[in-house]
Amino acid sequence: MRVLFKHLDVPDIDQIDVYLREGGYKAFERCLKEITPEDVIDIVTKSGLRGRGGAGFPTGKKWAFIPKDPNLKKYLCCNADESEPGTFKDRELMLRNPHQLIEGMAICCHAIGSDRAYIYIRGEFVEPAKKLEKALLEAYQRGYLGQNIKGSGFNLDIQIYRGAGAYICGEETALLNSLEGLRGEPRFRPPFPAIRGLYDGPTVINNVETLCNVPHIINNGAEWFASIGTGKSTGTKIFCVSGHVNKPGNYELPMGTPARELIFEHAGGILDGKRLKAFIPGGSSVPMLTEQHLDVNLDFESLLAVGSMLGSAGVIVMNEDTCIVRATWNMAKFYEHESCGKCTPCREGTAWMREMLESIEHGIGKMGYIDRLVDVANNINGRSFCGLGDASAQPVLSSILHFRDEYETHIREGRCPFGSNSGFALRS
Amino acid sequence: MVIPNQLASTMISEESRKRILESRSRYPAARSAVLPALYIVQEEQGYLTDESMEEVAELLGIPYVDVTSVATFYTMYSNRPVGRYVLAVCTTLSCSLLGAEHLVDYLSRKLGVKVGETTSDGLFTLWTVECLGACSGAPVMMVGDKYYENLTPEKLDEILDNLRREAEEQG
Numbered sequence: 104m105r106v107l108f109k110h111l112d113v114p115d116i117d118q119i120d121v122y123l124r125e126g127g128y129k130a131f132e133r134c135l136k137e138i139t140p141e142d143v144i145d146i147v148t149k150s151g152l153r154g155r156g157g158a159g160f161p162t163g164k165k166w167a168f169i170p171k172d173p174n175l176k177k178y179l180c181c182n183a184d185e186s187e188p189g190t191f192k193d194r195e196l197m198l199r200n201p202h203q204l205i206e207g208m209a210i211c212c213h214a215i216g217s218d219r220a221y222i223y224i225r226g227e228f229v230e231p232a233k234k235l236e237k238a239l240l241e242a243y244q245r246g247y248l249g250q251n252i253k254g255s256g257f258n259l260d261i262q263i264y265r266g267a268g269a270y271i272c273g274e275e276t277a278l279l280n281s282l283e284g285l286r287g288e289p290r291f292r293p294p295f296p297a298i299r300g301l302y303d304g305p306t307v308i309n310n311v312e313t314l315c316n317v318p319h320i321i322n323n324g325a326e327w328f329a330s331i332g333t334g335k336s337t338g339t340k341i342f343c344v345s346g347h348v349n350k351p352g353n354y355e356l357p358m359g360t361p362a363r364e365l366i367f368e369h370a371g372g373i374l375d376g377k378r379l380k381a382f383i384p385g386g387s388s389v390p391m392l393t394e395q396h397l398d399v400n401l402d403f404e405s406l407l408a409v410g411s412m413l414g415s416a417g418v419i420v421m422n423e424d425t426c427i428v429r430a431t432w433n434m435a436k437f438y439e440h441e442s443c444g445k446c447t448p449c450r451e452g453t454a455w456m457r458e459m460l461e462s463i464e465h466g467i468g469k470m471g472y473i474d475r476l477v478d479v480a481n482n483i484n485g486r487s488f489c490g491l492g493d494a495s496a497q498p499v500l501s502s503i504l505h506f507r508d509e510y511e512t513h514i515r516e517g518r519c520p521f522g523s524n525s526g527f528a529l530r531s
Numbered sequence: 532m533v534i535p536n537q538l539a540s541t542m543i544s545e546e547s548r549k550r551i552l553e554s555r556s557r558y559p560a561a562r563s564a565v566l567p568a569l570y571i572v573q574e575e576q577g578y579l580t581d582e583s584m585e586e587v588a589e590l591l592g593i594p595y596v597d598v599t600s601v602a603t604f605y606t607m608y609s610n611r612p613v614g615r616y617v618l619a620v621c622t623t624l625s626c627s628l629l630g631a632e633h634l635v636d637y638l639s640r641k642l643g644v645k646v647g648e649t650t651s652d653g654l655f656t657l658w659t660v661e662c663l664g665a666c667s668g669a670p671v672m673m674v675g676d677k678y679y680e681n682l683t684p685e686k687l688d689e690i691l692d693n694l695r696r697e698a699e700e701q702g
Binding site: 189190225281441 | 557559560561562563564565566567569570591593597600601604605606607608622623624625627628629630632633634660662663664665666667668669670673677678683684
């Protein structure tokens with residue numbers, strides 16, 4: 104089932120002529136001429152589309168929060184700061200089909216009454232940024248952006264803004280600060296961005312994949328979209344599969360596809376015919392699951408029910424040789440490095456967790472560290488300024504929940520039982 | 532700190548100054564142009580110096596400290612010289628599971644540098660970085676604007692050879 108990737112096989116779909124030939128920008132033109140902004144928001148709401156960046160907030164609702172006052176300068180920021188470990192879908196969406204994103208953004212801007220939008224793209228994505236830059240130029244030349252678009256009186260400028268290497272800028276208020284030329288530290292909420300966001304104007308912040316869905320919803324209707332997936336998780340989802348699988352890659356499938364089907368059919372099963380030990384269903388910020396959870400359906404509700412989250416749908420697979428302590432230490436290093444330092448629980452806690460995990464992995468941990476790790480994680484979780492702190496606690500808490508015995512073996516034996524890192528070996 | 536005039540050296544080229552001012556005019560607030568400005572300067576000079584950051588502050592009309600605080604927050608800006616090619620190897624989980632640390636060791640031995648150091652010929656700097664968002668191609672490395680995926684020691688040899696050749700040709 105391909106929606107966002109349906110043009111994947113069309114050569115040169117990144118060029119506007121080809122995109123137009125395939126029916127591109129029709130949804131936007133209909134919004135300019137036939138469908139009122141209110142109706143567009145209504146359609147998106149009824150489709151059940153939820154944010155694809157990680158939090159899963161209903162997109163239509165987010166748009167509806169924007170005040171109608173025409174005197175207020177409103178903004179759309181597309182969050183293209185894709186940095187969640189194990190996630191690589193937005194990069195492919197932008198590289199392959201940049202106009203799909205631009206059309207989704209244009210529809211959103213028209214619906215919320217914004218004439219200025221930004222694509223905040225992570226600094227490392229130079230190639231996708233160039234693709235987008237070229238596509239934006241084409242859209243201006245063909246009159247899909249700029250002044251008085253297609254004679255409608257609607258104006259829209261879209262500009263690319265490059266980040267410069269900071270995971271935290273995927274957090275929406277940190278993203279706004281970064282775009283305003285500040286350190287990427289999160290802002291206090293309320294006020295929420297919908298009321299006071301970029302340059303103090305009402306602002307919608309949507310993920311790349313979320314916005315890419317919008318033209319298809321307008322073209323095919325809310326009912327069509329809602330008929331894909333499950334009752335509360337509608338549409339398709341791009342699952343990014345990486346780690347110990349035979350065919351890593353992006354797989355667009357209906358929401359609710361079982362984890363077993365994704366990992367063993369689409370991604371070709373575990374490398375070298377080994378057994379699966381653990382998988383992280385939604386990027387490193389969500390709790391890891393084990394072999395016994397393989398029959399879970401990958402959607403917002405089902406994953407919540409087994410104690411994890413859909414997150415960004417970055418599915419990281421680990422085989423039976425993987426040392427879970429080392430994997431968790433790896434993730435802890437990430438959060439320590441990426442903590443912005445604004446709040447104490449996250450700044451101090453992520454470093455403390457990393458230190459204890461490093462000690463345990465190197466055989467110099469003490470038995471008391473396991474409970475202390477849980478204690479520190481619980482004191483970061485829900486007590487930090489933004490979601491980064493909460494995220495940092497998940498690998499620690501879930502790995503101890505499912506693999507406590509492995510931690511104990513490390514400490515008891517005073518070494519890593521996996522020896523010379525077999526689960527982290529180089530392959531040719 | 533307000534920048535005294537005599538400190539505003541002519542270190543940034545006229546063309547880059549123009550580009551920075553043009554960038555400034557594209558945003559509702561001049562401050563937004565600080566990230567683009569730092570990229571422009573780094574592109575020209577290789578890294579950011581106190582003097583060039585003072586100039587950026589002056590061009591954008593914002594305090595010097597606001598420029599340095601931004602420059603030191605984001606990992607893609609460097610405040611010390613780096614080699615012609617920065618080899619930025621991802622060591623986050625998906626890459627690590629497929630041997631990223633072995634590649635870092637391999638590069639370190641081959642080039643005779645530790646992570647963070649630059650080869651004596653000034654050609655290569657070895658960095659480890661966090662997730663580059665291309666995990667289906669793990670292990671991944673970024674050099675300049677380019678991603679290299681599914682890396683092996685053999686592939687690294689080839690990449691280094693090509694970069695050396697490129698550097699020689701460009702002089």
